[in-house]
Amino acid sequence: MARPERRVPLTLVVCGAGGAGKGSIVAELIQRDPTLWLSRSWTTRVQRPGEPDDAYVFVSPEDFEARIASGGFLEWARFFEYLYGTPMPDIDPERDVVLEIDVQGAVQIRERDPAALVVLVLPPSREEQRRRMHHRGDDADHVAKRLAKSDAEEDIGRTLADLIIVNDDLDRAVTAVQVSLRERRATDASE
Ligand code: 5GP
Numbered sequence: 001m002a003r004p005e006r007r008v009p010l011t012l013v014v015c016g017a018g019g020a021g022k023g024s025i026v027a028e029l030i031q032r033d034p035t036l037w038l039s040r041s042w043t044t045r046v047q048r049p050g051e052p053d054d055a056y057v058f059v060s061p062e063d064f065e066a067r068i069a070s071g072g073f074l075e076w077a078r079f080f081e082y083l084y085g086t087p088m089p090d091i092d093p094e095r096d097v098v099l100e101i102d103v104q105g106a107v108q109i110r111e112r113d114p115a116a117l118v119v120l121v122l123p124p125s126r127e128e129q130r131r132r133m134h135h136r137g138d139d140a141d142h143v144a145k146r147l148a149k150s151d152a153e154e155d156i157g158r159t160l161a162d163l164i165i166v167n168d169d170l171d172r173a174v175t176a177v178q179v180s181l182r183e184r185r186a187t188d189a190s191e
Contacts, residue, residue, distance in 0.1 A: 010096040010184060011113055012036070014177075015106040015157055016121035017150035018138075019129035021167030025121060026100045028174045033181075038098045039089055042067065045082035048137050057087075075101070075108035080145065096181075103156045110160050117184050119177055120161035122154060124168040 014022050030036050043056040044064050059067075064083045067073060076085030079102055086105065089097050099109065109116050123129035126147060133143045158164065163180045167173045 008115075008188070009091060009093060010181075010188065011109060011116040012096060012098045012177075012181065013106050013109050013116055013118045014098060014100050014121060015103050015118065015160075017103075017123070017129065017153045018146040019131075019133040019143075020121040020123045021132065021170075021173070022100050022121045024170055025165075025167060025173050025177065026098055028170060029177055030098065032174065032178065035095050036098050037092065037095050038100065039086050041084055041086055041101065042073075042076075043082055043084045045084075050137070056084075074099075074112070075105045077102060077104035077108075079104070080142075096185075103153045103160070106160055107156065115188075117180060118160050118162050119180070120154070120157035120164045121173070122164065122166045124166055126150070128168075 014026050016022050026038060030038055040054065041056050042059050042064060044059060044061045045056075047053070047055070047058050061083065064076075064085065067085070067087070068076060072088055073085040074088050076083060078084075084102070084105070086099055086101060086109075099105070101109075103120075106118055110118060123132070129150065130143055130147055133146060134140070138146070162184075163176065165173045165176050
């Protein structure tokens with residue numbers, strides 16, 4: 001639904017550790033709300049087997065560095081051995097943008113845009129988080145490394161988040177984000 005009275009689009013940041021379930025929440029949210037669009041990140045990591053071609057813009061380290069140099073990222077971060085970044089978005093006054101990024105990126109967005117709505121997604125348990133990462137094809141070594149990083153990522157996320165949700169029930173988690181979004185949009189529209 002168009003909201004012509006509001007000109008400045010909102011940035012919704014969905015962050016959290018790997019395996020927290022950010023992706024499933026974002027996919028369902030976009031499905032439910034056509035006034036949202038998902039920014040497609042750039043990465044230097046290789047495409048996983050079975051991963052859709054449009055999951056990322058897969059680029060070489062050289063291309064990524066060139067884009068950093070030209071100021072073409074809203075934020076970017078190194079996550080283990082790879083680089084990930086959000087390209088400068090094309091502003092669409094009718095739609096709010098969703099960024100599915102790590103907490104280092106969320107810190108940068110918060111600094112640039114204090115009005116961004118930041119959601120931290122937590123897994124129901126470390127065991128469930130491990131299971132999800134394993135299930136999507138991460139090898140055991142990589143899963144262990146990412147789990148070891150999770151406490152620190154969550155601590156940073158908690159300092160930023162407007163909303164913290166445990167992804168144990170997808171419908172409830174997505175509804176919680178929708179409620180926050182609705183409240184924020186109502187506040188923005190009344191200012
Ligand atoms: P993966 O390699 O598992 O797809 O992603 C690794 C981590 O990088 C995840 O936490 C993911 O959310 C994060 N990520 C994906 N795109 C971006 C981005 O554009 N910027 C930042 N800072 N993190 C990203």
